[in-house]
Amino acid sequence: MGVAERRAREKEEMRQQILDAAVEIFKEKGFEKVQIRKIAEKIEYSTGTIYLYFKNKDEIFYALHEAFFMKLYQQLLPLMEIGNPLDRLLQIGRTYINFGLENPDAYDLMFIEKAPMELIENEDQWSCAMGTFEILVHTVQACIDEGYFQARDHMDLVFLAFASVHGMVTLHNRRHMKMFPPETHKHLVNNSLNTMINMMRNQHKSPD
Amino acid sequence: MGVAERRAREKEEMRQQILDAAVEIFKEKGFEKVQIRKIAEKIEYSTGTIYLYFKNKDEIFYALHEAFFMKLYQQLLPLMEIGNPLDRLLQIGRTYINFGLENPDAYDLMFIEKAPMELIENEDQWSCAMGTFEILVHTVQACIDEGYFQARDHMDLVFLAFASVHGMVTLHNRRHMKMFPPETHKHLVNNSLNTMINMMRNQHKSPD
DNA sequence: AACAAAAAATGAACAATGTTCATTCGTTTG
């Protein structure tokens, strides 16, 4: 009685088709152009059909959210090979910032929009983003363990590092850097990571 | 021939009335409840009338944007009395973060939404936000001048400081701190400012 | 193969909301 199984498979395929269409629109036209009608049109189904596979638009966005985190995760994972934790942290920061600047809409969905986060109840659903986060946590911890940073609670440093790069990317992508001369924007975003990590490194040198 | 003048005055009063209504709705119900129809209802005019005073909704938001910057500016200005620039920077940071956490919708409009920024062409319009920004610039500059920080370009530090607190507030308000244990959120947001400023201060001590 | 039950798909319709515009109303001016 493989009917139920096939049905389940087809359902899954359809969900995937919907998500693929959504991603495509997302990449071509950006966030707000991801409309139920457009998705339906793209996969050649009627509007209402989408709702047989997703409860609402937010659920679709949540799925995209996960896919994008997977992409970031795969960019960051190879960096774990870098032996020196301070170098590693720098590269993680660079990669993160590049990802944010090159995929502004994806970044929005991952780190700015509230909608996808409100669907997250337990940590299982949150696993992929969590993996990404753990890369950062481990690296900061390694920096502390190897004496590069000093910290009472390593989470303080993790949060500070995360908030800083997040702030940089967000200010840039959301066009809130008008107070800085336009020709310096790229430089600022690219170099303040160095500035911060240097600050951390110097902090380490002094107490000994 | 005072008719034209009276007309102009009435027009300005009406604009203000619309903005007041918008602010009121904004504070009571938040960002997305600021709807043209609601504003019209509140001031007891018809929907279309709003468009005789503002080109579109974004123009209203831009005006709110300015008003909120004024509010922040007025909270920050008295801090310029603080003599020690490092203390001053700390207090500015605290005040900024409090403002962001206590007025999340206003903060959104000021620092996250793109719409208001796209109306800004020249620096005159941008003056109030600019004043707020200059408080930060002067303070960081004073920290450098008095030897607390070292920096090739003070704008690097300004940007880093700004991006960091902005990142903290944004992560918090937008509920993107699920990777940190919930009971630590407040602590993280409140204490990483200290962490950062300590990092900066330590950086100063070491080279001498 | 025929037909009933179940599942899937449809698309019209609804609600919300920004925006426009032909029309109405009131004020000003000659």
Place this chain on the structure above:
DNA sequence: CAAACGAATGAACATTGTTCATTTTTTGTT
């Protein structure tokens, strides 16, 4: 007072997420 002008109106339009009664397709049974 009447013409002209500006202000106000609110119906109507466009867009978009969502729902639901109806239709079409698939499945299970005889």
